[in-house]
Amino acid sequence: MATAWDYAPAPESRDIVRIQERYGLFIGGKFVEPLSGERYTTIDPAREEPLSEVAQANKADVDRAVKAARGAFDGQWSKLRPSERAKYLFRIARILQERAREFAVLESLNGGKPIRESRDVDIPLAAAHFFYYAGWADKLEYAFPNRKPRPIGVAAQIIPWNFPLLMLAWKIAPALAAGNTVVLKPAETTPLSALLFCDVLRQAELPPGVVNIITGDGRTGAEMVAHAGVDKVAFTGSTEVGKAIQRTLAGTGKRLTLELGGKAANIIFDDAPLDQAVEGIINGIYFNQGHVCCAGSRLLVQESIYEATIAKLKRRMRTLRVGDPLDKNTDVGAINSKQQLDKIASLVQSGVDEGAEIYQPPCKLPERGYWFVPTVFTNVAQSYRIAQEEIFGPVLSVLTFRTPDEAIEKANNTPYGLSAGVWTEKGSRILAMAQRLRAGVIWANTYNRFDPASPFGGYKESGFGREGGRHGLEAYVALDDA
Numbered sequence: 001m002a003t004a005w006d007y008a009p010a011p012e013s014r015d016i017v018r019i020q021e022r023y024g025l026f027i028g029g030k031f032v033e034p035l036s037g038e039r040y041t042t043i044d045p046a047r048e049e050p051l052s053e054v055a056q057a058n059k060a061d062v063d064r065a066v067k068a069a070r071g072a073f074d075g076q077w078s079k080l081r082p083s084e085r086a087k088y089l090f091r092i093a094r095i096l097q098e099r100a101r102e103f104a105v106l107e108s109l110n111g112g113k114p115i116r117e118s119r120d121v122d123i124p125l126a127a128a129h130f131f132y133y134a135g136w137a138d139k140l141e142y143a144f145p146n147r148k149p150r151p152i153g154v155a156a157q158i159i160p161w162n163f164p165l166l167m168l169a170w171k172i173a174p175a176l177a178a179g180n181t182v183v184l185k186p187a188e189t190t191p192l193s194a195l196l197f198c199d200v201l202r203q204a205e206l207p208p209g210v211v212n213i214i215t216g217d218g219r220t221g222a223e224m225v226a227h228a229g230v231d232k233v234a235f236t237g238s239t240e241v242g243k244a245i246q247r248t249l250a251g252t253g254k255r256l257t258l259e260l261g262g263k264a265a266n267i268i269f270d271d272a273p274l275d276q277a278v279e280g281i282i283n284g285i286y287f288n289q290g291h292v293c294c295a296g297s298r299l300l301v302q303e304s305i306y307e308a309t310i311a312k313l314k315r316r317m318r319t320l321r322v323g324d325p326l327d328k329n330t331d332v333g334a335i336n337s338k339q340q341l342d343k344i345a346s347l348v349q350s351g352v353d354e355g356a357e358i359y360q361p362p363c364k365l366p367e368r369g370y371w372f373v374p375t376v377f378t379n380v381a382q383s384y385r386i387a388q389e390e391i392f393g394p395v396l397s398v399l400t401f402r403t404p405d406e407a408i409e410k411a412n413n414t415p416y417g418l419s420a421g422v423w424t425e426k427g428s429r430i431l432a433m434a435q436r437l438r439a440g441v442i443w444a445n446t447y448n449r450f451d452p453a454s455p456f457g458g459y460k461e462s463g464f465g466r467e468g469g470r471h472g473l474e475a476y477v478a479l480d481d482a
C-alpha cells in the first residue's frame with residue numbers, strides 16, 4: 001500500500017512567451033544593434049539551456065542611451081502636463097496586468113523562480129507600483145507641501161537578478177512619475193523580462209527616449225555610473241558594488257540611492273503563535289530560493305521554545321517541493337546562476353567547517369540545472385561566517401536568546417540593517433523592539449510582505465534612500481522653496 005502521495009507534475013505552458021533569437025538595445029524608442037558588436041547567451045538556470053542572445057553594451061552604447069534620455073527630457077517629457085505623464089503610467093500598469101501570465105512564465109524561465117511566486121508576487125506587485133506612482137504624478141505638490149518639486153533629469157538605474165521585473169518597476173515608476181527620463185540596465189543573468197517590457201512601452205506609446213533599456217554586465221553598469229550626462233544613479237545589488245559606485249560618484253554632485261545586502265534577524269518570542277511563526281520563518285528564508293536582500297536569514301529563537309520551534313521547522317521543511325520553476329506545485333526553484341550556486345555552496349561548507357550543525361531534508365533534485373536543498377544550521381555562533389555574511393540562498397542560521405535585550409543586541413550585531421521580523425503576542429513588545437532594531441523595515445507577525453505604499457530601504461551597509469511610498473519620490477525630485 002502507498003504510504004506517501006506524490007504530486008503529479010503540473011507544468012505551466014511556456015507557449016505564451018515568444019523569445020527572440022537575439023535582442024538589440026532599446027534606445028530612443030526602438031531596438032538598435034549594439035555599437036560594441038558583442039553579444040552573450042542568456043540561459044534558463046533550471047535546464048542550463050540557452051534562451052537568447054543579448055547585447056553587451058559598451059561605453060559608446062551607454063553614451064547613445066544617455067543622449068536619447070537627455071533628448072527626451074529636454075524635449076517634451078519634462079514639460080508634459082503631470083496628468084498626461086500619469087496616463088502613460090496607468091497604461092503601463094494595465095498592460096502589465098493584461099500580459100501578466102506571459103511575464104510570469106518568462107520571469108521563471110530566465111530567473112529560476114517558482115511560477116507560483118512570479119505569478120502571485122512579482123508581476124502583480126510590479127503592476128501595483130506603476131498604478132501607485134501613476135497616482136502621484138499630478139499630486140507632487142501634495143507629496144512635498146510648501147516645496148516646489150521638479151524633475152532631476154536623466155536617471156541611470158542598475159538592478160539585480162532576484163526580482164527582475166519588480167526591481168525595474170521600483171526604479172522606473174517613481175522616476176517617470178516625477179518627470180525624469182531613464183536608462184536602465186537589468187542584471188546580466190536576467191535581461192529577458194526587461195526586454196519584453198520594451199514591448200509594453202511600445203504598446204503604451206511612451207514617447208521615444210523616455211525609457212531606454214540596455215543590457216550587459218558590470219562593465220556596462222560602471223560606464224553608466226561614470227557617464228557625465230547622468231544626474232542620478234539608483235542601484236540595487238551587492239554592498240561591494242554599492243561602495244564602488246559611491247566612490248566613483250563622490251564629489252560629482254550626482255544623486256545616489258543604494259539598496260544593498262542584508263542579514264535580517266527574524267525574532268521569535270515564546271508567546272508567539274508558533275505554527276504561524278514557522279510559516280513566517282519558511283517564507284522568510286526559502287521564498288525565491290533565499291535570493292532576497294531582506295530575507296530572514298538569521299533566526300533568533302527564545303530559548304524556552306527552541307526545541308519545539310526547530311522540530312516544527314524541520315517537519316515543515318520536509319514538505320517543501322524543490323524543482324521545476326514552471327511547475328505550479330514548486331515551492332523552491334532553481335538557483336539563479338552557477339556563480340551564485342558556488343557562493344552558496346562555499347558559505348555552507350564554511351558553516352560545516354566552523355562547527356555548526358547542518359540539516360537538509362531528503363530531496364530529489366533534477367539532474368540538470370542549478371539547485372540547492374533548503375538548509376538550516378543550528379549550533380551557530382555569532383562569529384561564524386554563516387551568521388555574519390549574506391548567503392543569498394536557501395540557508396538559515398539559528399541562534400537563541402533569553403531576554404529582549406539579548407535579542408536586540410544579537411539582531412543588531414551585523415554590518416547590515418535592511419529588515420527584521422518580530423513574532424510575539426504583545427503589541428507593546430513589538431513597538432519596543434521596532435524602536436531599537438536598526439533596520440529599515442520591520443515586520444511584526446508576518447514576513448516578506450510588500451506594498452507599493454510602504455517605503456523600503458536600509459541602515460548601515462544595507463544602503464541609503466527609500467523606495468516605495470511617498471518617500472520613494474524624494475530620490476527623483478529636486479525641491480525648491482515654494
Ligand code: NAI
Nearest residue numbers: 159160186187217218221222237238241260261293390392
Ligand atoms: P552585483 O552587485 O555585482 O550585481 C547587481 C547589478 O550591478 C547587476 O546589474 C550588475 O551587472 C551590476 N554591476 C556589477 N558590477 C558593477 C559595477 N562595478 N558598476 C555598476 N554596476 C555593476 O551582484 P552579483 O554579483 O550579481 O551578486 C553578488 C552578491 O550580491 C549576491 O550573492 C548577494 O549577496 C548580493 N546581491 C544583493 C542584492 C540585493 O537585492 N540587495 C541583489 C543581487 C545581489
Ligand code: MG
Nearest residue numbers: 218237238241
Ligand atoms: Mg557582481
